[in-house]
Amino acid sequence: MPTSRLARLGAFAFRRRRLVLGAWVGALVVSIALAATLGGTFSADYNTPGSDSKAAAEALETRFPATSPDTIDVVWRTADGTPTAFLQQATKLKGIGPAGEPQISPDGAVGVVRLPLTMLPDEVPRTTGDRLLELGAAADVELGGGVIQQAQQGPISSEAIGLTVAFLVLLVALGTVVAAGLPLLLALFGLGIATGLIMLLAAVLPTPDWSSTVAAMLGIGVGIDYALLILTRYRAAGGGEAAIREAVGTAGRSVLIAGLTVVISLLGLFAMGLTYLYGVALAAIIAVLVVMVGAITLLPALLGFAGPRIERLRLPGRRASHGGGAFAGRWSRAVQKRPWTAAIAGTLVLLALASPVTGLRLGFPDAGNDREETTTRQAFDLVTQHFGAGANGPFVIVAPAAAAEPVASTLRGEAGVASVAPPQVNPAGDTALILANPTTAPESTATEDLLERLRDGRLGEDVVIGGRTAQAVDQAQATSARLPLFIGGVVGLSLLLLLVAFRSVTVALKAAVLNLFSVGAAYGVVALLAQGGWAGQLVGIDTATPVPPFIPVIMFATLFGLSMDYEVFLLSRVREAWLSGRSTSRAVTEGLTRTAGVISAAAAIMVVVFGALALSPEVFLKLIGIGLATAVLVDATVVRLVLVPAVMQLLGERNWWMPRWLDRIVPHTELEAPALSRA
Structure with missing residues (x-):
């Protein structure tokens, strides 16, 4: 069998290990240096392009340069006096x-002053928020606003926690300290280089600050997984240059397919048309590509340096074992013996996990979802109690100055509007700003209905409505409208990649359907946590919380790609056995036996890395992390260990169905498994 280009690349990195390691160290140093000199600052515009709220924000920026729809709300009890010094x-x-x-509440008990921001909330220095918290505590006032929410959250290094637990899992899975350290070293290299590149990305494209956390978790998770897959194959082949050729030529191929599938899924975020998601997508793609390339170049070099020493510092009680597991083989045969029972049981479990998704409510959490002891929650509650529920999410109306009074008059006569502030005219005298408080809370469907009524033209053609509440409604509607295009694009492109990789229509379709089941289960868990109650309280979500519209989108893009990882790991071994002459049933058993251990270890690492996000103070990061961890766990157990062998047993030789006309059209590439005996 001719040696593949991947195998030759792995052998080159193994032989020229000093050159390859030097190149990676140089890349790390250069990326850090460039980030320090040319790196940008994180920022994001959460307005939906083409929406009324976006038009209002742009009008405020140009006509009211000193005013922003985002504010710091200063709330005090009037008995304490106006906080003039503060x-x-x-x-x-x-x-x-x-x-x-x-503004003084109708009962005269509470006052509030809104301090407008002169820049986007993400661009306000952290020191500003920290100083405001200090001043507020001294002046006995409560503070609200996104800048304050950010400042009151203590930093927690979920990356460090994830790496620490991942090392322990690797130590148990691989048995030696040296072997466990190599995937971790690859992940650290990837994290360092990707972090520098993401800072450069922030200099040319608006990128949210939390995108670096998502990218780091994804890069660490897939980096360790990819290294684990190649390392396991290398040790099973006995070590040395011949083993690295085999490992990179076979497992390295799986890594490329898996990595490219994740990249394709993340590229789907561009279909949403939300500018801040572009930065998130590219940051995550950078992290995945760096560790993917590292797995087939840096890891072989590190293995060359390690040599036989990879078996040193063995965990007490562990023996060298690189083959398949006897238990996995017995499990596979048991599932294949009763495929219908296994398929139905697995499907019912996934449907049960997905069932809470019917209660999923999209929207942006407000300060009412913060912990009770926080100043933002105290400010929110005081305003709600004394000014009304809608005072925490006023509509920001921008209108021509000549129409200001008629617009204000119309607003005061609308059912559902609690109060309307006097119009403020800009210095040029051509534009007016009006704040209107609904009678209902920002998250209420009645508030959304009121917004739709006010936008029906009754306020005038040149009047736009913005503010945080309108922004949330606009983004939820835009997400719902573009979601079918996004899902169709991701699934379609992933199907094409799998078709090229495995040359089977059945395999590609089965993988897509089962991955959708995994995503559905993750959505169900996220919906359950967001409802608060006993499940939400386990991770610090005490009240019913709306799920930001971008979370299902980011989760789908990430999960669909990650689910393909384990599908590729398993099916690569199955197809390899089938091509060598085994029956489909025996090939499935052999494939599961040989990959169950590495998939279980890889999934455990991914679960702890993503699960570490549950410690984040950001609610949306908690939901993303736990959702991803749940999906990976479900995918590696219910899907890969139950549904895949059961469905493949039922399909038999039909698993490899590929019409001849399609086989002629689909290109032959390095992503295909090498033909061993079958045509």
């Missing part, structure tokens, strides 16, 4: 504009 000091901080007129 306001004087606060307005001197970077990113904070002049204070508006104080």
Whole structure:
């Protein structure tokens, strides 16, 4: 059998290990240096392009340059007196504009002043938020707003926690300290280089600050997984240059397919048309590509340095074992003996996990979902109790100055509008700003209905409505509208890649369907956690919380790609056995026997890496992390160990169905498994 280009690449990296390691060290140093000199700052515009809320934000930026729809809300009890000293000091901080007129609640018990931001919330320095918290505590006032929410959250290094637990899992799975350290070293190299490149990305494209956390978790998870797959194959082949040729030529091929599938899925985020998701997608893609390339170049070099020493520092009680597991073989045969029972049981489990998804509510959490002891929650509750539920999410109306009074008058006569502030005219005298408080809470469907009524033209053609509440509604609607295109694009492109890789229509379709089941189960778990209750309280979500619209999108893109990882790991071995002459039934048993251990270890690592996000103070990061961890766990157990062998047993030789006309069209590439005996 001719040696593949991947095998030759692995052998080159193994032989020229000093050159390859030097190149990677150089890349790490250069990326850090470039990030330090040319790196940008994280920022994001969460407005939906083409929406009313986006138009309002742009109008405020151009016509009211000192005003922003985002504010710092200063709330105090009137019995304590107006916090004049606090306001004087606060307005001197970077990113904070002049204070508006104080508003006193109808019962006279509480006052509030809104401090407009002079830049996007993500661009306000962290020091500004920290200083406001200090001043607020001294002045006995409560503070609200996104900048305050960000400042009051203590930093937790979920990456460090994930790496630590991942090392322990690797140590148990691989048995020696040296072997366990190599995948971790690859992940650290990838994390360092990707972090530098993401900082450069932030200099040319708006990129949210949390995108680096998502990219780091994804890069660490898949990097360790890919290294584990190649390393296991290398040790099973006995070590040395011949073993690295086999490992990179076979397992390396699986790594390329899996990595490219994740990249394709993440590229689907561009179909959503939300600019801040572009930065998230590219940051995650950078992380995946770096570790993917590292797995087939840096890892062989490290294995060359390690040599026989890879078996040193063995865990007490562990013997060298690189073959398949006897238990996995028995399990596979048991499932294949009763395929219908296994398929039905597995499907019922996935449907049960997915069932809470019917209660999934899209929207942006507000301060009412913060912990009770936080100043943002205290400010939110005070405003709600004394000004009404809608005061925490006012509509920001931008209108021509000449129409300001008629627009304000119309708003005051609308059912569902609690109060309307006097119009504020810009210095040029051509545009007016009006704040209107609904009677219902920002998350209420009644508030959304009111917004739709006000946008039906009754306020005038040149009037636009923005603000955080309108922004959330616009993004939820845009997400719902583009979701079918996004899902269709990701699934379609992934099907094409699998078709090229395995040259089977059945395999590609089965993989897509089962991956959709895994995603559905993850959505169900996220919906259950977001409802609060006993499940949500386990991870610090105490109240019913809407799920930001971008979470299902990011989860789908990530999960669909990651689910393909384990599908590729398993099916590559199955097809390899089938091509060598085994029957489909025996090939499935052999494939599961040889991959169950590595898939279980890889899944355990991914679960702990993603699960570490549950410790994040950000609710949306908790939901993303737990959702991803759940999906990986379900995929590696219910799907790969139950449904895949059961369905493949039922399909028999039909698993490899490929019409001749399609076989002629689909290109032959390095992604295909090498033909061993079958045509």
